[in-house]
Amino acid sequence: MAIRHVEPYTEEWLHQPISYVQRVVEVLGSEVTDWWEGPCDPRCATVRLSDGGALVWDEESGWRFGRFVSGGRGLPTELSGVRYLGHGLLPRPERVPEALRDARAGVGASSAWRPCYRSHRNCRDGFDVALDFYSRLVDA
Template sequence: MAIRHVAPYTEEWLQQPASYVRQVIDVLGPEVADWWEGPSDPRDATLRLADGTALVWDEESGWRLGAFVSGGRGTHTELNGIRYLGHGLLPKPERVPSALNDARAGIGASSAWRPCYRSHRNCRDGFDVALDFYTRFIDA
């Protein structure tokens, strides 16, 4: 299998995280009331949850949970009371619900400390290859 590199800041590159996020949404099911992609720098996505909180993913820090303050399509989301879920940038979608429950309970790997696993400015660090795995998984 050949490694495929997507050119940064192209439409395909901007859309890359959506396949991974959609898999997480599928696992969370009806708990997700709405979702949208944010802008780049860093690329992110917001999942509005049925309980009024929001789960935000970005390409530097992974998933975080908090009370939704503001945000919408094409803008970065603002949260209060943030807890990072841990488990890296791309935890397997089926692991996100348990990490979310831990964050809600304030236990486990979740933390108020912001991890920084990578910089969004480093477009050639192999992260897009990991994202591409989820794109190919969906397309198969």
């Protein structure tokens, strides 16, 4: 299988995280009330939850959870009481619900400290190859 590189800042690149976030939304099921892509630099997405909370994913820090304050499609999301879920930038979607439970309880790998796994400015570090894996799952 050939490694596919997506050219940075193209439409395909901008929307590349969607397949991963959709998979997480599917795993969370009825707990999700809405979700959307956020702005770029870094690429991000917001998942609104039925309890008034939200999960936000970005390509530098992975997933964080908090109480939804404001945001919307194409806008930055503001959360209060933020906890980062840990487990890297792209934890397997099946691991996100458990990490979310830990963040809600204030235990486990979750932390109020913001991790920085990579810089969104480093467009050739191989991260897009990992994202492409989820695109291929959806396309299959």
